[in-house]
Amino acid sequence: MTDEAPATTTKSMDDIMSLCKRRGFVYPASEIYGGINGFWDYGPLGAQLKKNLRDAWWTDVVMRGCNGKLGPDGKPVEIVPVDTCIIQNPKVWEASGHVAGFNDPMVDDKETKQRFRADHLFGMYLVRPEEGESVDQGVARLIKIINEQPFELPYGPNLSCVASNEEEAFGAFRAAMHRIKQDITRVPDAAVATSFTAETRKGEECFGVCYQVPMSFMKAHPTWIPSPFNKPDKAAALELDNRKSDSQLTEPRAFNLMFKTYIGATATEDDVAYLRPETAQGIFVNFKNVVDTTRVGVPFGIAQTGKSFRNEVTPRNFTFRSREFEQMEIEFFCHPDDAKDWYVFWRDWRMEWWQGLGLKGENLILREHDSDELAHYAKEGAGTSDIEYRFPFTAPGFGELEGIAHRTDFDLKQHEEHARAKLKYFDSTRGELAKNGQPKGEHYLPHVIEPSGGLDRGVLAILCEAYTVDESRPSPEFMKFHPRVAPIKAAVFPLVKKDGMPEKAQELHSELRQKFGHLGAIEYDEKQSIGKRYARMDEAGTPYCFTIDGDSLTDGTVTVRDRDTGEQQRMPMAGVAAFLGEKLGV
Ligand code: ATP
DSSP: OOSOOOGGGGSOHHHHHHHHHHHTSEEETTGGGTOOTTOEEEOHHHHHHHHHHHHHHIIIIIITTGGGOBOTTSSBOOEEEOOOOSBOOHHHHHHHTHHHHOEEEEEEBTTTOOEEEGGGOEEEEEEOOOTTOOHHHHHHHHHHHHHTSSSOOOOOSEEEOOOSSHHHHHHHHHHHHHHHOOOGGGOOSSOOEEEEEEEOTTSOEEEEEEEEOOHHHHHHOTTOOOSSOSOSSSOOOOOGGGOOOSOOBOOOEEEEOOEEEEOSSSOOGGGEEEEOSOSHHHHHTTHHHHHHHSSOOSSEEEEEEEEEEOOOSSOBTTTTBOSEEEEEEEEEEEOGGGHHHHHHHHHHHHHHHHHHTTOOGGGEEEEEOOGGGOOGGGTTSSOEEEEEEOOTTTTTSOEEEEEEEEEETHHHHHHHHHHTOOOOEEETTOSSBOTTSSBOOEEEOOEEEEEEEEHHHHHHHHHHHHEEEOTTSSSSEEEOOOTTTOSEEEEEEESSSOTTHHHHHHHHHHHHHHHHTTTSEEEEOOSSOHHHHHHHHHHHTOSEEEEEOHHHHHHOEEEEEETTTOOEEEEEGGGHHHHHHHHTTO
């Protein structure tokens, strides 16, 4: 690529994962039994980091009503929380469409037995440039060659990109695919292609075309195999004539992502229930309860955080695609006429919120969906967008952190029909005016704007963003967490373990712990050299370390070391709590 690579693309996911394991952020679940695919446990630092992110969301969204930002109606944003069950009446999931439609189309490679999402399959062809040929000419020639194949090969408008090697070409292709992110059931017959120049492994320059394989094509050509197929993580460019001709792939089959369980001892098919695949439905089924038992009125939101479960067919990329994960969801109910304004409000504010936690610059983007990508309920809506982060494993592409969707009145309507419940809202502020000049009121099903974020993906983005390598430091790897989410807020050290320094340090530690313990850990450490202790705290991402030395005992001052600059300054011990409070924004 010609553009300078952003910082995170140079970060290695393996290094980040190994630091996470070594320092107790994230462990494989059931590790002593060999782990379990798609499940992760958080260690002491990870659990606190995750809690801090969840608390930041809860405080800013629910308790502070979008931090006081006024809604498009010029009024404070009203949000109330709920905490609903993971297991609901299975009819909830029939109404929501999850039992019937929550499927991923999958194909198996008969040879390797690997399973792939059919909509992740892609093909790539390369040709060597002819003398004097420009990229455009080369790509045009390649497309012509492809067109002359004895089958109709799917490709669509070129998304031009120039890559200097195979890896970049695949990366760019992934980015393009991600931008398009087509659900296979909605893929049009002409799939999207990207063209690029690349080098083969032998170092030969070539022109290439990548394209996604639409399901209709797969079905029509069961013996065709894209070449190479589904190797988004490992580039393996083959030339046109190396294409395998016999299909190794099975027909696409649907896999339901719902985790099934049984209620009661008999465990017959009549007792089937499901672990929720999203927290949203617990909110919809309680819409009426909340309206009837509180003073909220449309427009208002209901928020909830909690675990969701999806039997992902190919869990991957650390915690990014797990089978058990936590969501932070808001269902914001408004009058249908106001949906567009609220959609824009939420989309922009959610982006600002993530930026406020340190996910900034080129690594965070807001991506508005194209109309052919929209979920069934959002087709007629005001819009759908994703807030996406450039993870090391998606770079130069992006992975979804949070989706903001106008769900229309789809869910409430479904529950009205399936539960035969009356969910219409009576709005006394609307409708024609009566003789007394007051509105007569209006009954309607509110529309919903849903900002739905992933807590685990948020934590992962924060870990990736914070991970910094600087060989000149005592700890070449350190975590530059925003102080608000840092799991350890401060550490207190005695310079040496004698002369009354430990006692003084413990005194300060105890004071800070009582004052700031609700925000995160305050650590005390007297083991090893002071340099090693600083290095340890840098790896944990602790923003400030306070050290008690010989002078502290005589003049009552301490040193404070800043994690990011490594600089130290002296300050009165009595002023430490105020200093830290200011830095932590409390
Ligand atoms: P994807 O396309 O990546 O599967 P999605 O569009 O199905 O995600 P939503 O149903 O919109 O995701 O869920 C809302 C949020 O929940 C996502 O933005 C993401 O942060 C999180 N999420 C969804 N699936 C997973 C998963 N398997 N593991 C971790 N987080 C997830």
